[in-house]
Amino acid sequence: MLQDENYFSNEEHSEVEEEEIEPFLTMNEINSCSISNWYNLFDGKTNNKRITLLTKILHLPDDFINYLLQDGVTLPKSLTNDYIPNFSSDSEDEKEKYKTNNSEEEEELSAPEFPKLQFEISEILESYEHIFPKLNWSAPKDAQFMLSESKLLKCSSLSDIFLVLKSSNFISHDLEKAYLNCIDYDKELEVGKVLALRKWYDIHPANEFRCFIRNKRLIGISQRDDANFYPFLLEEKEEIEEKLVNFWESYIKDIFPLSRYTVDLYITRKGNVFIIDFNVYGPPTRPLLFEDWNGHLDVNKSKLNNEIENIEELEKDTELIFKLVGSSEKVMRPSVQMYSGVPEDFFSMENVEKMQEFLEKQQRSQEKEEKEK
Numbered sequence: 001m002l003q004d005e006n007y008f009s010n011e012e013h014s015e016v017e018e019e020e021i022e023p024f025l026t027m028n029e030i031n032s033c034s035i036s037n038w039y040n041l042f043d044g045k046t047n048n049k050r051i052t053l054l055t056k057i058l059h060l061p062d063d064f065i066n067y068l069l070q071d072g073v074t075l076p077k078s079l080t081n082d083y084i085p086n087f088s089s090d091s092e093d094e095k096e097k098y099k100t101n102n103s104e105e106e107e108e109l110s111a112p113e114f115p116k117l118q119f120e121i122s123e124i125l126e127s128y129e130h131i132f133p134k135l136n137w138s139a140p141k142d143a144q145f146m147l148s149e150s151k152l153l154k155c156s157s158l159s160d161i162f163l164v165l166k167s168s169n170f171i172s173h174d175l176e177k178a179y180l181n182c183i184d185y186d187k188e189l190e191v192g193k194v195l196a197l198r199k200w201y202d203i204h205p206a207n208e209f210r211c212f213i214r215n216k217r218l219i220g221i222s223q224r225d226d227a228n229f230y231p232f233l234l235e236e237k238e239e240i241e242e243k244l245v246n247f248w249e250s251y252i253k254d255i256f257p258l259s260r261y262t263v264d265l266y267i268t269r270k271g272n273v274f275i276i277d278f279n280v281y282g283p284p285t286r287p288l289l290f291e292d293w294n295g296h297l298d299v300n301k302s303k304l305n306n307e308i309e310n311i312e313e314l315e316k317d318t319e320l321i322f323k324l325v326g327s328s329e330k331v332m333r334p335s336v337q338m339y340s341g342v343p344e345d346f347f348s349m350e351n352v353e354k355m356q357e358f359l360e361k362q363q364r365s366q367e368k369e370e371k372e373k
Contacts, residue, residue, distance in 0.1 A: 140168030217315035
């Protein structure tokens with residue numbers, strides 16, 4: 001079941017700075033989209049059919065949370081390999097001097113040990129072999145560049161997991177800014193912070209879709225990988241839409257507790273559908289090919305469950321719109337994954353504009369070459 005199809009793409013932050021968003025979300029909405037609250041609804045233990053990815057959830061102790069929030073990227077000493085350079089031409093005195101200095105530096109830079117947490121993660125690694133880590137809402141995909149493995153967040157060791165968690169701004173967001181846009185914030189109602197270790201699968205990005213639910217009606221579907229054109233999706237559009245709608249109506253509509261939310265779904269090569277993740281309806285969740293939260297997705301038209309009876313009636317005249325990238329001409333922009341693959345300092349507006357110009361120039365050059373053949 002989904003053993004060879006999964007590539008992960010996960011939570012992304014809107015290009016709009018969260019500080020500029022007028023608060024409109026509730027604590028209940030944000031908490032409901034935490035994997036610690038929704039996973040058990042779909043893991044097979046509640047409804048006898050697992051329709052999401054295998055995941056183990058560990059509650060994070062306060063000392064580990066404090067460690068993640070500290071500046072710098074340091075790992076527990078037990079996770080680092082001692083390195084001594086090649087001293088083929090150096091004297092024994094030089095070797096001993098290096099060892100002494102290196103040990104002093106390690107003492108200053110080494111992080112605290114977390115034996116219980118490290119043991120729990122090690123056991124899960126042994127079971128899953130490769131892991132995709134995330135916290136309650138976000139995955140550290142902005143720290144992918146720290147790994148030698150090219151597959152997105154394919155972690156094979158404790159060191160890999162600690163390294164991406166410690167290097168990620170997305171993780172800091174979960175720990176410090178998850179409730180920034182709440183209209184009813186109450187610290188006492190914050191959900192406990194967790195580390196979700198998801199079994200890593202090699203998913204094809206073309207087969208993942210984001211569904212938009214407003215007032216308990218599925219009103220929009222977007223290709224999740226909005227930076228690439230896949231011709232076969234256009235050919236299979238009706239069949240894909242039918243699968244996604246039927247799955248949502250059968251397994252999510254009457255189980256997930258919110259009236260407005262987004263859910264990312266994946267279709268395997270065998271035609272099975274699985275839940276990847278849930279996110280809130282509105283910023284900072286990306287609207288993908290719908291481009292903004294006005295127009296068809298208009299967030300102002302969404303209501304909360306307790307605001308109106310027969311809430312679905314509000315959308316009785318709303319047409320379901322399914323958006324796919326229609327041609328290669330519509331993908332000439334850097335993908336979100338590209339933003340997350342290198343340090344964020346690289347992506348000033350100036351550099352993004354230069355990249356855009358470069359990609360468009362390359363596209364024109366390729367089209368010219370094809371015409372001349």
